[in-house]
Amino acid sequence: MRVTLKDIAEAAGVSIMTVSNVINGKRARVSAETVDRVRRIVAELGYVPNAPARSLAARSSLMIGLLVPAATEDSLAISPHNTAMLGHIERGLRRHGYHLLLRGVAERAEIAEALRSWSLDGALLLGFLDEEIDGLDKAVIGTTPVLAVDSYSTNPLTTGVRSDDFTGARLAAAHLLDLGHRDIVFAGPAFTDVGVVHERFLGFRAAFDDRGLSEMDCPIEIVNTTYDDGVGLARRLRSSHPGATAVFTTADILAIGLIDGLKDAGTAVPEDISVVGFDNIDVSAYITPKLTTIAQDIGGKAAVAVDRLLAKVTGQPSPDTPHVLPVQLVERASTTGPRDR
């Protein structure tokens, strides 16, 4: 029924190992004629190697796990930014001959389980909280190469790749300040004293410091990063921060919801309120007004993540400092000077 090495071996009149060697390109110890013959029979019989068997014997599966945080609820499980990363990562891995096991992770414990069960050759952790990454010690990870993307964890086992969030936020805030805004709201998810959001907050503050505006009040709005949360924020913004003339958000999708919510409430963007996003997802260029945002190099981040992980997988020592990708301000139409119509 299923064609195995044995079948090929019998048909070709050689041993099973010879066939294996041919298939794996270890032609060193096989004559050219034998290679040809085996190749022909493989094609004839439509042989396809059995991956589990290969994994079991070789202790390598050519499979890379991609773990992404997933909500247990019914909301969109994968963020737009992670979705964009996903496509690039899949392509990158495929080009290198690896396969991708996609796994949404709802609870912390699942990370460990996912890592160890599938004898994965390696795993990429996309956008987890730093404390989750911190918790991954040798006992949990075992010997699986793991790399965290977008993490500020100092866990040496997961040293990975991220964007320059600090500079991004600083650029965004500088842009708003230079336009003349002074009452700027920082909108993003709850953060502790470390992590992506915290870093963006620091960058945001730094722009004020740069201009000697350290004493200035910077209202913070804690809000999740979905479209609906943006709409919700818009609803309460006028009452909670009546004087605000600009909002810096930590995610484009949040900014987009915010803009739509503001427009629905009759607040003009950018005339009444300027909005800056972060990520530069595709959609940001499609909306009206086109979103001013901080562009992350998504393709670059994915490529570095894949390269670094595969290097680790093939046993090369990996650097112990994260690769930080530059970001840049993409000035579009959602920002202008205050009362500047």
Next chain:
Amino acid sequence: MRVTLKDIAEAAGVSIMTVSNVINGKRARVSAETVDRVRRIVAELGYVPNAPARSLAARSSLMIGLLVPAATEDSLAISPHNTAMLGHIERGLRRHGYHLLLRGVAERAEIAEALRSWSLDGALLLGFLDEEIDGLDKAVIGTTPVLAVDSYSTNPLTTGVRSDDFTGARLAAAHLLDLGHRDIVFAGPAFTDVGVVHERFLGFRAAFDDRGLSEMDCPIEIVNTTYDDGVGLARRLRSSHPGATAVFTTADILAIGLIDGLKDAGTAVPEDISVVGFDNIDVSAYITPKLTTIAQDIGGKAAVAVDRLLAKVTGQPSPDTPHVLPVQLVERASTTGPRDR
């Protein structure tokens, strides 16, 4: 180093099979005390089953392949609609204890290879061309349950799930006709005499027939379904179809590009040209004007696909007619009567 069944067995003073039975919940032949003891030791030693070994021995991997068409070029490999499906499918599979192997497929032959190599328990084919699905005979598929999503192929091996494309297009065209449009362009990718796009074309024409407008000219614009293609279409629309007052597109992302292109060229949407999309991806509600489109029940489609596939996987006979999900017109702001300002 790695904890195996053998280690547990030794520690518990039982045979390896007893441990295996406990782990797989076949407690029928194991006493309650033994179950407890083994359970405790499993937890203590942090045992996690080795999936490849299990797959090899049990000829079942708990892995479902998700194959999506992928461009070889650098463009976004996964369409927005498939991306949306992806999230729902992953969640559905995870809830049932299955894992997801995501695989972009650039060439036809890869489908066969992907299907057979990973002793997948089943596979979902997302949005492939009908002729590609047709080519999947017993010899290619083997015994792997396979289900095609969004296909009109009559291949009984892949009978799956799709939306009611015909009705969707008919609704869209009817909507435009009812608004008074007569010169409507059909914009979508090249199609043959079968398949999603063809079906939408038939539905589009049917709306004309319904109104006794069979003789009416329906210009067709062959265009791929990306944002950029939409922009490109906008550029040539005025010259190629100067009289057109409305465009029906086969994908939202194409419609969005078209709208942006038209706006850039100074053509007002919907005042000068009405645009209807298809899919109702999230973005369609974010743009300005909000896109009138045909909503597919993405969550429903994903759920049915998962349910049907898993039924097949567990050996239940599967229906030989595709599950067709209803669609509905979502009337938003990108359509209005011609010259109706």
Next chain:
DNA sequence: CCACGCAGATATAGCGCTAAACCGACTCTG
């Protein structure tokens, strides 16, 4: 009191593949 069934296990035999050791026949080479 003896086959007989049955709970509670265990022993055996692979699944399909690979790593590593081994082997015979040649070819060098000093």
Next chain:
DNA sequence: CAGAGTCGGTTTAGCGCTATATCTGCGTGG
């Protein structure tokens, strides 16, 4: 011309797990 390679393989020994017998007491009914 003996010892040391090389070539072109083959054999052996699993990887960690599961399916399928098989075994061992022990209570039972006839």
